[in-house]
Amino acid sequence: MAWFRKAKTPKAVRGLPARSPVPEGLWVRCEECREVLFARELERSLRVCPKCGHHFRLDAPERIRLLLDEAGARELFASVRPTDPLRFRDTRPYADRLHAYQEAVGVPDAVQVLEGTLAGIPVVLAVMDYRFMGGSMGSVVGEKITRAAEHAAEKHRPLVVVSASGGARMQEGILSLMQMAKISGALARLRERRVPYLSVLTDPTTGGVTASFAMLGDLNIAEPGALIGFAGPRVIEQTIRQSLPEGFQRSEFLLEHGFLDLVVPRPELKETLARCLRLLSAA
Amino acid sequence: MGTGDAGFEEPLVELRRQIEELERYPDGAGRGRELGRLRTRLRRETEEVFRHLTPWQTALVARHADRPFTLDYVQALMGDWVEIHGDRAYGDDPAIVAGLADFRGRPVVVVGHQKGRSTKERIRRNFGQPRPEGYRKALRAMRLAERFRLPVLSFVDTPGAYPGIDAEERGQAEAIARNLLEMSLLRVPVVVTITGEGGSGGALAIGIGNRVLMLEHAVYSVISPEGCAAILWKDQGRKEEAAAAMRITAPDLLRLGVVDAIVPEPPGGAHADPQEAAARVGEAISKALRELVRLDPERLVAERRKRFRTLGSFLES
Ligand SMILES: [Zn+2]
Numbered sequence: 188m189a190w191f192r193k194a195k196t197p198k199a200v201r202g203l204p205a206r207s208p209v210p211e212g213l214w215v216r217c218e219e220c221r222e223v224l225f226a227r228e229l230e231r232s233l234r235v236c237p238k239c240g241h242h243f244r245l246d247a248p249e250r251i252r253l254l255l256d257e258a259g260a261r262e263l264f265a266s267v268r269p270t271d272p273l274r275f276r277d278t279r280p281y282a283d284r285l286h287a288y289q290e291a292v293g294v295p296d297a298v299q300v301l302e303g304t305l306a307g308i309p310v311v312l313a314v315m316d317y318r319f320m321g322g323s324m325g326s327v328v329g330e331k332i333t334r335a336a337e338h339a340a341e342k343h344r345p346l347v348v349v350s351a352s353g354g355a356r357m358q359e360g361i362l363s364l365m366q367m368a369k370i371s372g373a374l375a376r377l378r379e380r381r382v383p384y385l386s387v388l389t390d391p392t393t394g395g396v397t398a399s400f401a402m403l404g405d406l407n408i409a410e411p412g413a414l415i416g417f418a419g420p421r422v423i424e425q426t427i428r429q430s431l432p433e434g435f436q437r438s439e440f441l442l443e444h445g446f447l448d449l450v451v452p453r454p455e456l457k458e459t460l461a462r463c464l465r466l467l468s469a470a
Numbered sequence: 471m472g473t474g475d476a477g478f479e480e481p482l483v484e485l486r487r488q489i490e491e492l493e494r495y496p497d498g499a500g501r502g503r504e505l506g507r508l509r510t511r512l513r514r515e516t517e518e519v520f521r522h523l524t525p526w527q528t529a530l531v532a533r534h535a536d537r538p539f540t541l542d543y544v545q546a547l548m549g550d551w552v553e554i555h556g557d558r559a560y561g562d563d564p565a566i567v568a569g570l571a572d573f574r575g576r577p578v579v580v581v582g583h584q585k586g587r588s589t590k591e592r593i594r595r596n597f598g599q600p601r602p603e604g605y606r607k608a609l610r611a612m613r614l615a616e617r618f619r620l621p622v623l624s625f626v627d628t629p630g631a632y633p634g635i636d637a638e639e640r641g642q643a644e645a646i647a648r649n650l651l652e653m654s655l656l657r658v659p660v661v662v663t664i665t666g667e668g669g670s671g672g673a674l675a676i677g678i679g680n681r682v683l684m685l686e687h688a689v690y691s692v693i694s695p696e697g698c699a700a701i702l703w704k705d706q707g708r709k710e711e712a713a714a715a716m717r718i719t720a721p722d723l724l725r726l727g728v729v730d731a732i733v734p735e736p737p738g739g740a741h742a743d744p745q746e747a748a749a750r751v752g753e754a755i756s757k758a759l760r761e762l763v764r765l766d767p768e769r770l771v772a773e774r775r776k777r778f779r780t781l782g783s784f785l786e787s
Contacts, residue, residue, distance in 0.1 A: 266786050266787045267784050267785075267786055268784060268785045268786070268787060269784060269785070270783050270784055270785050272726075272783035273715065273716070273717050275715050275716075276715060277702035277703055277711075277712075277715065278702065278703060278704075325782075326782035326783050326784045327784050329782050330782055330784055333779070355670075355692045355693070357692055357693055357698050357701065357702060357716070358702075359692075359783070360691065360692055360715075360716040360717050360718070361690055361691060361692055361716070361717065361718070361723060361726065361728050362726060362728075362781060362782050362783060363692050364670060364671070364674055364691075364692040365674075365728060365778060365781040365782065366781075366782060367647075367650055367671065367674060368650055368654075368674060368677075368678055368778040368781070369778045369779055369781055369782065371647070371650035371651045371654050371678075372654040372774075372775040372778050372779060373779075374651055374654075375651055375654040375655050375775065376775070378651075378655075379655075394671075395670075395671055395692075397643035397647070398631075398642070398643040398646040398647050398650075398671045398675075399646075399647050399650055399671075400647070401643075401647070402641075402643050402644040402647040402648070403647050403648070403650075403651055415643075416638050416642075416643065417631065417633070417637070417638060417642040417643035417646070417671070418631075418633030418634075418637075418638065418642070422633045422697075423633050423634060423635065423638065426632075426633050426634060427634055427635060431635065432635075435635070435638070436638060444639055444640070444641065445641070446641045446643075446644050
């Protein structure tokens with residue numbers, strides 16, 4: 188922490204009364220290169236570290252601003268809300284946990300679906316929000332992405348899904364597992380109707396989300412350095428009792444092994460998606 | 471299964487031992503009567519024990535090493551078995567078997583997880599945890615079924631897809647995802663039977679059926695009770711609570727609409743009488759097939775998708 192304090196002194200305090208503490212969040216330390224960054228500068232660079240290119244995670248509203256054109260976007264299926272079908276309780280009741288996250292994050296669950304245009308192209312966009320219970324997939328995520336795919340199929344609008352998830356939501360037990368099947372069924376429909384589906388994988392995308400819709404894009408596109416896998420790294424380490432190689436399960440590793448079409452830096456993401464959609468929808 | 475965890479079965483094991491011992495004695499005064507008395511007691515106590523299994527105990531029964539596995543069902547129920555091998559891309563995964571067979575006069579394609587019984591065989595089968603090539607072999611078999619218009623019979627019994635470096639390198643997630651999509655498109659009847667452990671995505675990857683049947687003491691869950699306890703309770707030891715909280719047993723899953731029918735097991739569980747268990751599974755599959763073979767391909771696809779479309783629970787305000 189001493190390092191942090193030293194680095195932030197010169198500019199941040201300028202203009203502030205001498206005794207006033209520097210507001211929290213004015214400076215951010217890069218998780219990757221440890222460089223201390225001016226928060227506003229980081230926002231301007233789309234939360235990509237100007238020093239090392241590390242991609243900080245985006246929440247759903249930030250991601251939507253990044254990808255959708257400002258005018259004409261409208262949210263779909265916003266009234267779908269989670270419930271507690273199993274009356275699940277671990278160290279705390281699931282219902283309480285849901286409530287706490289809804290209060291803290293300000294959204295009902297871990298995905299938002301919108302209809303709008305991306306660089307002028309009409310799309311249906313679903314964006315997962317890792318802040319809400321680690322982007323875990325329960326019935327609401329499953330239902331909303333299914334509806335997004337159905338809506339896209341019906342309207343003949345391309346579907347773009349941005350994943351960020353630790354996997355299934357255990358508090359909904361087997362019903363969370365069944366969402367993988369439900370969404371895949373809707374994607375099958377999309378395929379029959381020849382409507383393009385682009386899957387965008389961001390940090391992290393693991394478990395049941397990777398093992399269903401995230402890997403099923405007509406094109407699978409990831410941001411650099413994202414953790415993408417079926418099993419989480421800790422589970423693998425426990426199973427094989429050895430540590431994992433550098434870069435294992437990162438975007439570049441998946442690209443090299445043939446499971447991604449593209450790894451695209453964030454500033455180029457929107458334009459790349461637009462180009463793919465234009466080319467796929469040309470006929 | 472270790473005696474510590476399976477304590478509930480100990481009185482039964484002891485009774486069975488006494489019966490076997492007595493059976494070795496020559497016929498004599500009172501032997502027949504004593505045997506009859508012990509057998510009645512065994513039957514009653516077995517029923518009693520199995521009526522009151524906790525979800526965690528059910529998971530132990532589902533994992534029992536003597537429980538029939540896919541190839542046991544094939545042997546008991548099918549003729550003309552031709553096992554097929556390999557995914558035509560990387561290799562052959564012994565944790566999943568696939569093949570052609572005759573089931574009651576009808577050619578079918580079988581896919582299923584396969585566990586081993588001896589130590590050597592268990593290792594060879596990787597404890598029933600498939601790698602991507604296993605799922606891809608299953609998919610190849612299912613496409614073969616579609617091409618020749620054969621029903622698919624799938625048998626689910628896995629702790630889960632293998633979480634290893636090689637499996638990740640070869641696309642475990644993609645292999646599972648691909649199967650979910652392709653099974654949603656299959657134009658032939660698919661009957662899934664969960665015979666033992668339905669371990670998460672690794673089970674679901676061959677689990678998209680028009681009918682999903684489940685043995686009475688099988689389990690099906692999004693994560694193992696131990697895994698759930700470790701994550702949510704931060705204590706693997708809370709597996710009993712996790713097993714109960716997640717609703718992993720057949721009656722719970724029937725209520726949630728995840729399975730369509732429960733196949734009752736013989737007294738003492740499928741491992742106590744594998745032949746009888748297989749006969750009951752055969753009956754249930756046969757009944758499901760009779761209903762499904764009448765449907766045309768479009769209807770089969772539509773109904774299978776609809777079946778999974780309705781699963782989940784949410785509010786809409
Ligand atoms: Zn950096």
